Amino acid sequence: MILNKTTEYSLAVLGYMAVSQDDIFSAEFLHHELKIPRRYLRKLLTDLSKLGFILSTKGRNGGFAFARPLGEINLAAIIKTVEGSELMESCILGHQSCKEEQPCVMHETWLEAKTKMLEALSNTTLHDLRERKKAKSD
């Protein structure tokens, strides 16, 4: 399963916003571009603004814009924040009660797998995505 839909949507939205020239996006526009269900997307955007990634502006000409510099937001951070802290704190086996001193036989492997994945994801910021996009359109 890897990630749930909501997390995928979050990455799609923030990624799209990052590489676009615009700086404010309405839910309706993003729905049209990304094919994410209207109402679900609106709720998600509200959530993302509460999580501090974007700012919302109400009223006509309103919408959502980034709340922070793109270079400060990396893909691992988006995933961790949206999924809650489960990703980091809990284990592949769901054994929340296992002790640091006496890890199970899978611990070593799982820790390496998780660490390498998160390393790769945390090395890419939204700003990097934007640069990639620019490089491509040359």
Next chain:
Amino acid sequence: MILNKTTEYSLAVLGYMAVSQDDIFSAEFLHHELKIPRRYLRKLLTDLSKLGFILSTKGRNGGFAFARPLGEINLAAIIKTVEGSELMESCILGHQSCKEEQPCVMHETWLEAKTKMLEALSNTTLHDLRERKKAKSD
């Protein structure tokens, strides 16, 4: 989210069986050891036998035993098989329609993250787990 419960359970069961001295395990015994819900575990074990990891023996003194050598089963294979092929084929963004020739800006990063994770997991077989356990008890 990373993995769903069913996959976690699968890893827990097969991992437990691999490092144990016994060679046949009843569902009831595994339920007691691993605290996985009785009936759910029984169904899962039946599924795992259909997937070719274990063999079932009915009747008194029956239970489940490995169907293949432990060295042939690695952790990535368990995950991939139990989760279906989604893991490999589908994308973090759920964009099944994206083309190889024109990948999105996240593709590079996501591919690296996924690849490194699977590399780590496929480097460990159930036999390796058994060796680790032996090493520890020395």
Next chain:
DNA sequence: ATAAAATACCACCTTTTTGTAGCATATAAA
């Protein structure tokens, strides 16, 4: 002022995943 265009909130519905129950079947010990 009024209407249009936008987000916010709250409650509900649908689908998927997880978990439960009953009964049938198979095997071995007593």
Next chain:
DNA sequence: TTTATATGCTACAAAAAGGTGGTATTTTAT
């Protein structure tokens, strides 16, 4: 042969995730 201990199958129940609808509120263009 009977009984205890196993798995197998099918259907259902509960919980979680995903998705929808109505209405209120805010802001700007007209």
